[in-house]
Amino acid sequence: MSEDHQDLLARCAAIASSTWSDALDALGIQGVVQGVPRRGGAGRIAGFAVTARHVWGKLGDFDRSDFAVGRLVAATGPGKVLMVDAGGAAISTFGGIASLAASRREATAVVIDGACRDVDEIQATGLWLASRYVTPLTGKTRLKLQEMGGPVTIGGIAVAQGDLVVGDDTGMVVVPRARLAQVLEAAEHALEVDEQVEQGIRGGLSFADAAAAANYIPAKAQ
Template identity: 30%
Template sequence: MSSTASNPTTSTYAKTPLHLLEALKQLSTCEISDALIKLKIPSGGYVPDLEPFGAFPTSEKDRLVGEVFTVQMVDANDSLAPKLDGGHFVDQALPGCIVFISSPHHIKSASLGGLLAAGLHVKAVQAVVIDGRCRDLQEIRTLGMPVWASSHSTLGQSPFTRPSTIQQPLTITHPNWPTLTISPHDVLIADIDGVVVVPSDKVEQVIELAIKGKQVDQKCMNDILEGKGVAETFAKHRGQTGKH
């Protein structure tokens, strides 16, 4: 991965204390989702159906952790949606952030291509996550820019979509899945298992619960590798059965 891709300590955007961002980096997205479920977040913070199309975290040291900078795309024919103020969203993005773009699901064109990825890369944006599509995969990979998206396309933004707002809460909806609200400065974590977003006001609670869960799971793993039964192990360490 690029040297700008996954170092929360270099962020000029983050409001979350750096020691908390570093603590999250020691936790997997699975451990974080389990903690969010315990906090009654129905989705577990999981952003579904995303795939990595750029640089990809293959180890714990490459785990991506950063605060979200939101971008809402709308159908270009939507005359009621606000028009973006302040210039292009790439020019308004801040170093150290993770740009999260939400695009209408019926749109088959990309919200990000090689040129926009290059603009974000030179601004030291950590990564881009798109509830929608990207394109110019070779250029994105050459840049070393981490990009997650729902899919890819050959089509650019125009004449299909346009940016409408930045730094406003995004509502992420998928069929048969709980609605997820993503707000500016929420903390996004991405690794080999997927992408999870932690509400900014729940970071400390999530860390505490996730660390406890990680310790319990390690005890379970040790017992299972020693040949003990799963039901016995779960009953001993988790006080329940059936959880994977």
């Protein structure tokens, strides 16, 4: 990862998902991922999306090699968030061994609109991983890796390769790469306003007065 990308991701990681959500709202962009909670890891992550799409079926519908979890692990790394669209199926895409391998590659995060398993093992690796479901049901012969690098849908949000993904204890947002500079500017401005309100309250102002002073909420609206 280049130094420029490292600096950009550091700026992005300094901003909470709630603030990113406000910035996306201000620009009329849908980007809040729904229904895909964190299962492992801690803190806030920011990285660029690496996309993958699985199709799913019944036990025995595919060869074991079609699962191709090795290709998924190989796509992870620093500054990368693996975004796997498994169609919301309650079939595991990632387990403990895959999570260990991804953590050894210093993966920023793995996000699955589908399922994971071996949560205790995932948590032991420290890998930041989110999934719609947790299940013991293996993806071997039930899942087939259909495409990597193409458009996917995660938690109701369209995701393209290279989009920004930010996740924390509150939730997860996706920012289209083509709009990143614009959304980042709006998010950093919103963060400054939030900090002004907080400083005002800590300085003894009421919430209403601090919010009005920072133009957070106009006095007339309170």
